[in-house]
Amino acid sequence: MNNKEFTSELSQRLGYTIRDTSELMASLLSDMTQQLQEGNTITVQGFGTFEVRKKIERITINPVTKLRMLIPPKLVLAYKPSNVLKDKFK
Amino acid sequence: MNERLNIQNLVRLLAEKHDMDRQDAESFVKEFFQLIEEALEADKYVKIKGFGTFKLINVESRESVNINTGERFRIQGHTKVSFTPEPVLKDLINKPFSFFETVVLNDSTVLEDTQVESLSEEDAVMEELIGDIAPETGVGETAAKKCTEEITVTDEPVDVVSKSSPVEAEPTVVETISQSVEPIIEMSSEPAKKSEELLSDTRNSHSDAEGASTIKIFMGIVIVVIALCAGSVIFMYYPDILNENVSFVSDRITEMDTTVDSTDSLVQKDTARVAKTDTLSETVIPKVATAEPMIESKTIATVSTESIAKKEAPVMHKEVKKKTVAIPSESDSVNYKIVGTKATYTIKEGETLTKVALRFYGSKAFWPYIVKYNSNIIKNPDHVPYGTVVKIPELVKK
Numbered sequence: 188m189n190n191k192e193f194t195s196e197l198s199q200r201l202g203y204t205i206r207d208t209s210e211l212m213a214s215l216l217s218d219m220t221q222q223l224q225e226g227n228t229i230t231v232q233g234f235g236t237f238e239v240r241k242k243i244e245r246i247t248i249n250p251v252t253k254l255r256m257l258i259p260p261k262l263v264l265a266y267k268p269s270n271v272l273k274d275k276f277k
Numbered sequence: 278m279n280e281r282l283n284i285q286n287l288v289r290l291l292a293e294k295h296d297m298d299r300q301d302a303e304s305f306v307k308e309f310f311q312l313i314e315e316a317l318e319a320d321k322y323v324k325i326k327g328f329g330t331f332k333l334i335n336v337e338s339r340e341s342v343n344i345n346t347g348e349r350f351r352i353q354g355h356t357k358v359s360f361t362p363e364p365v366l367k368d369l370i371n372k373p374f375s376f377f378e379t380v381v382l383n384d385s386t387v388l389e390d391t392q393v394e395s396l397s398e399e400d401a402v403m404e405e406l407i408g409d410i411a412p413e414t415g416v417g418e419t420a421a422k423k424c425t426e427e428i429t430v431t432d433e434p435v436d437v438v439s440k441s442s443p444v445e446a447e448p449t450v451v452e453t454i455s456q457s458v459e460p461i462i463e464m465s466s467e468p469a470k471k472s473e474e475l476l477s478d479t480r481n482s483h484s485d486a487e488g489a490s491t492i493k494i495f496m497g498i499v500i501v502v503i504a505l506c507a508g509s510v511i512f513m514y515y516p517d518i519l520n521e522n523v524s525f526v527s528d529r530i531t532e533m534d535t536t537v538d539s540t541d542s543l544v545q546k547d548t549a550r551v552a553k554t555d556t557l558s559e560t561v562i563p564k565v566a567t568a569e570p571m572i573e574s575k576t577i578a579t580v581s582t583e584s585i586a587k588k589e590a591p592v593m594h595k596e597v598k599k600k601t602v603a604i605p606s607e608s609d610s611v612n613y614k615i616v617g618t619k620a621t622y623t624i625k626e627g628e629t630l631t632k633v634a635l636r637f638y639g640s641k642a643f644w645p646y647i648v649k650y651n652s653n654i655i656k657n658p659d660h661v662p663y664g665t666v667v668k669i670p671e672l673v674k675k
Binding site (some may be wrong): 188189190191192193196197201210212213214215216217218219220221222223224225226227228229230231232233234235237239244246254255256257258259260261262263264266268272273275276277 | 287532
């Protein structure tokens with residue numbers, strides 16, 4: 188299901204216009220993004236948690252070129268499904 | 278930072294932004310996630326613009342070894358929910374670290390904290406396979422590379438915090454895509470990954486804790502050292518903080534008008550000396566005595582004494598040679614005239630002439646008069662034995 192389908196389905200369920208729902212969706216996502224940028228964790232009951240994790244830097248060797256590369260540390264967004272969801276799909 | 282948010286927080290933010298009712302916002306957010314769940318069930322794939330892609334990934338059952346017991350067991354085939362953020366989102370989240378780039382290392386020292394991961398040839402093979410086959414948008418080439426980097430085929434443990442589910446998802450992607458990959462690799466990667474996780478967790482937390490605590494300890498030590506130095510300097514230059522007779526000192530300074538060579542070095546020499554008993558020569562007394570016998574550990578010159586000392590360089594020289602006691606604060610023996618006995622006093626244990634002077638005159642600086650008046654009794658002003666009876670002279674300003 189791509190974005191369009193998702194938005195239309197959501198608008199149908201809620202009774203809003205597609206434009207409204209997409210607007211609401213966008214603001215919801217931007218709020219979430221903002222919180223994640225600040226380093227906070229978002230837990231949605233029954234769905235899962237979105238967390239920002241730090242990956243430390245490491246040295247790897249490119250097997251093709253045989254060069255030693257230093258990969259810098261980075262922050263990544265991690266999603267962990269809740270147990271309910273996991274069980275549902277098992 | 279490090280706050281835990283839940284649906285209610287999101288609802289509140291949304292309601293505020295759009296000026297809608299709490300209930301409406303709540304039902305929107307709940308419906309949103311509910312729909313993702315249902316769509317995922319139906320289509321196994323949900324893409325949300327500006328966010329990322331949720332996918333259901335089927336994992337085949339595989340053999341594995343229980344780390345603790347060492348027994349082989351079978352991980353059943355199951356379905357995982359994976360989420361891959363969009364590149365835009367990834368960059369936004371990585372903003373604090375955005376200026377980093379991966380660089381080529383040229384023979385840098387091996388004393389790096391990070392262990393070197395070597396990608397073996399099997400990995401290279403896997404990389405190729407993945408590169409060829411990767412059809413999904415989520416698992417792009419970057420994901421594949423990340424996947425290979427994070428799965429170490431070697432038995433060496435690696436400093437990779439590989440807890441995140443995308444990482445877990447990726448090896449499974451590898452497994453599903455490249456079924457020709459030897460089961461051995463998968464097997465070794467799974468336990469290796471698990472031990473990695475444990476090791477890296479402990480190592481990370483340990484090194485983090487270590488790092489944080491060593492820095493804190495170091496800072497603490499630095500601060501303590503600085504405080505001690507500052508304290509001793511203040512102590513040296515302001516012994517009268519204890520006396521609270523600084524006004525007296527300023528009087529002394531104004532009276533001085535002879536100029537003298539700078540005796541900074543002298544002053545420092547004196548200040549550096551620890552209080553020791555020493556004989557005071559009588560020649561010291563007529564001039565402004567710039568040294569005080571100190572049995573206590575007050576051995577420091579005031580700023581005023583510096584100036585006094587500067588003005589009395591010739592005397593200072595003599596004094597310096599004779600004495601090992603540091604320059605004291607003001608001590609007077611010139612401006613007042615002895616006109617008789619004020620009282621007699623028995624020196625108590627642990628008492629010094631300065632204390633006696635303080636007691637009778639309200640200022641430690643008048644001890645030279647006591648010495649002069651009792652010159653027959655007091656042989657060594659630095660060391661007046663307990664029980665000595667001294668006459669306290671009556672002083673009148675000249």
